[in-house]
Amino acid sequence: MMNRVVLVGRLxxxxxxxxxxxxxxxATFTLAVNRTFTNQQGEKEADFINCVIWRRPAENVANFLKKGSLAGVDGRIQTRSYEGQDGKRVYVTEVVAESVQFLEPRNSSGGRGDGMNNYGGSREQDSAFGQNHNQNQRQPMNQGYTRMDEDPFSNSGKIDISDDDLPF
Structure with missing residues (x-):
């Protein structure tokens, strides 16, 4: 049996x-996840999915995400029930997140604006929080090249490479 959920949406x-x-x-939060199709009026609809995450990743989610933040959630669906104030049984279905990935920098339109990079909170990543994350910053795409528009095959279609340099 399998119970696995992967979601991407905004808080x-x-x-x-x-x-x-x-x-x-x-930490509890609700994720708005767009549906892949449109309704009869041509508008996209969204599902609002309740999520819960525990321990250190919960603190990371609370510290680094806010309303509008884009997040990826990996977890499982769980149903629980309790007795409400009126004495009736209340059933709750929610996603218990095992990890939450922060999918945009905090200074983007959905983020908080203080320059934090994309760091998710998962059990594997817990020990990395609170440390300097400069080594995780993205490198420029053109690193090591002098010009992006330079064609490496511009010498009449011939490549100067010996058979000894080929891996096959």
Whole structure:
């Protein structure tokens, strides 16, 4: 059996960070995910999916994402129930995120604007937070080339390479 969810969307409001009585952080947020088709009026619709994430990634989500931020969520669907104030059973279906990837810089239109790079919060990445992330910055695409429009095959279609340099 398999229960796996992968979503990409924008947060509808700032994440809500809380702590359990034992001190475990938990963040909840709603992700607006566009549907791939349009309705009869030609407009795109969206689904609003409730998500929850625990522990250190929850703190990262609360610190680095806000309303409008683009995020990728990898997790599983979980259903739970509780007794409401009126005595009726309330059922909740939500995505329990195992990792959240921050898909745009914080200084872009959806971000907070203080220059933070794209760093997601997952169990594998927890130890990297709080450290200097300069080594993760993207390098320019033209690094090592003098001109982007320079054609490497401009010498009449011939390439000067020996058979010894080929990997096959």
């Amino acid at each position: 509808t409001k700032d994440p809500d960070l809380r702590y359990t009585p034992s001190g475990v952080p938990v």
